[in-house]
Amino acid sequence: MFYSFELESYLHELLPERSGLLREMERQALQETIPIVTPAVGNFLAFLVLTHKPRAILEIGTAIGYSTLWLTQAAREVGGQVTTIDMNLGRRTRALEFFGQAGLSDCITSLAGDARKLLPTLGQTFDFVFIDAAKGEYLEYLELVSPLIAPGGLLVVDNVLFRGWVVPGAMFEQKYERMVGAVREFLRRLSQDSQFVTTVLPLGDGLALSLKR
Template identity: 45%
Template sequence: MTREADVDVKEYIRELLPPREAIFLQMEEEARERIVPIVEPEVGHFLYWLALTNNSKRVLEVGTAIGYSTLWLAKAVLPRGGHITTMEINGPRAETARKYFQQAGVIDRIELIFGDARELLYELVGPYDFIFLDAAKGKYVEFLEKCIEMLVPGGILVAEDVFMKGMVISGEVDKRRNKTAVARLRNYLQMVREHPQLETVLLPLGDGIAISTKK
């Protein structure tokens, strides 16, 4: 499929999405203006669907940004009495996320932890039945075993942006500093495919999603 066809498919899928609540549209606009990386709307809707169909109640998100993906997960998890723990290293983004959680009326059921996941993650014990990895791409390998440890059998681990703008597939790196991240993402994908405790599929949604379930 050509790059142009990829764009057409992406736009077609997006046009078929159910109408999004005003808060999501507001967050999308703010993310564009401030150049904050958030998941695409179709990825957000997929996260919602996945958490909903898996009957997820205890969710961990590594990488909050302004809380866009968090609120998609909240749509599935919170109405059934669930809880979300999310962590963010960027102070202004964490404060923006809190603002949106307050606006959405869910701030009391979302625990937002400010700090570095390289430290915070290892202070958590879980268990969780849904973990969403959307942090520094070069850290996915480092976080994998801890995520598996905290995940319940049948739980889901989703890693976002695993194609890294196509560089993981093509091997053509746009900047020298991305070379290590690309190599580590390739390593991550190999690890989750071969890990004895996981079953994994890759989807070409957004910038690539790896979905693993714990046996």
């Protein structure tokens, strides 16, 4: 988050109380430095699902299933199903346990493997896609997932402002240069892709929202 700490805390306080399960997942993610969306982003994902009412949702990057649960809790209210992909088997196993504890296993299909290999095998379209995996691979996901998004479908991508480092002139350690370049190129390509109408929000680490024409 690169708006002020005070504003972030204030927005955080406005969020409704989260379930004990979500708070436990936040605690574990913090303790083990597993990067998950902020509660404000989770809440916004749920808002998007409730307003867009997708039947089929795809998530690239499950981790321990925190954002998946935000998506699925809302999806259940609108009769949607969630497919989520992660290549980290340990995290996926923990996600499956959390899905069970939330009583949402029936609404979720969890796929293990590299999204770049799995996406071409899915053989279905989605009304809502959330990308939150390896930033250096975003352009590859975009190419593979674009044909799977139904007309009128929504693509949501996390971390597109990458701690504000995508802004020209921003200072960051040299080791991040390649990744910052990849995210900048991704945002440039997505913004210019005439299949989509795209807008970028400075929520969390930056969210791109693209509506497929």
